[in-house]
Amino acid sequence: xxxxxxxxxxxxxxxxxxxxxxxxxxxxxxxxxxxxxxxxxxxxxxxxxxxxxxxxxxxxxxxxxxxxxxxxxxxxxxxxxxxxxxxxxxxxxxxxxxxxxxxxxxxxxxxxxxxxxxxxxxxxxxxxxxxxxxxxxxxxxxxxxxxxxxxx
Numbered sequence: 001x002x003x004x005x006x007x008x009x010x011x012x013x014x015x016x017x018x019x020x021x022x023x024x025x026x027x028x029x030x031x032x033x034x035x036x037x038x039x040x041x042x043x044x045x046x047x048x049x050x051x052x053x054x055x056x057x058x059x060x061x062x063x064x065x066x067x068x069x070x071x072x073x074x075x076x077x078x079x080x081x082x083x084x085x086x087x088x089x090x091x092x093x094x095x096x097x098x099x100x101x102x103x104x105x106x107x108x109x110x111x112x113x114x115x116x117x118x119x120x121x122x123x124x125x126x127x128x129x130x131x132x133x134x135x136x137x138x139x140x141x142x143x144x145x146x147x148x149x150x151x152x
Contacts, residue, residue, distance in 0.1 A: 047077050050084040057091050060103035068112040083114040090114075094121050101125045 002009045003022055010018040020031070047069040054062040064087065068080050091099050102120035105128050106112060120128070 045078075045081055047080075050081070050088075053088060054084075057088070058100060058103065060100060060107060061087060061091060064103055064106055064112050064117070067107070067110075071110075071112060086114045087117060090118065090121060098125055101128060 002011070005024075006022055008018075008020045008022045009016055018034075047065075050065050051062055054065045065084055068083065069077055072079070094102075098121055102117050102125055105120055105125065106117050109116075111117075
């Protein structure tokens with residue numbers, strides 16, 4: 001690399017492969033031709049695109065991704081792209097029932113983080129009771145139950 005006050009020249013041995021006007025301010029200059037092929041895909045990402053991808057897979061995953069972006073509007077959306085990619089990958093590599101159970105649990109506890117869902121899947125959701133299961137919703141009636149009136 002040879003640079004002057006106004007030009008940057010890049011050589012491969014004796015062959016000049018690029019010449020550019022030098023920019024002397026802090027930061028980066030991006031020239032579309034010099035970026036990797038996947039850069040445009042990354043640049044065109046948005047929360048809506050992730051929600052559309054999730055909608056093809058699962059309603060609960062769509063809701064998690066939506067909530068992930070909505071619960072922290074102060075953060076740039078790019079903050080959550082890696083988590084969204086991770087969740088979409090987890091969905092492909094995990095048993096559908098376990099993935100759905102983990103997503104529903106995450107929604108129930110308002111935990112929209114990749115790590116929370118990953119740990120549920122890793123443990124195969126052991127100890128998580130289905131919300132459809134009425135096993136613990138009501139206490140069986142017996143004579144020792146005092147009720148609301150007792151504590152007034």
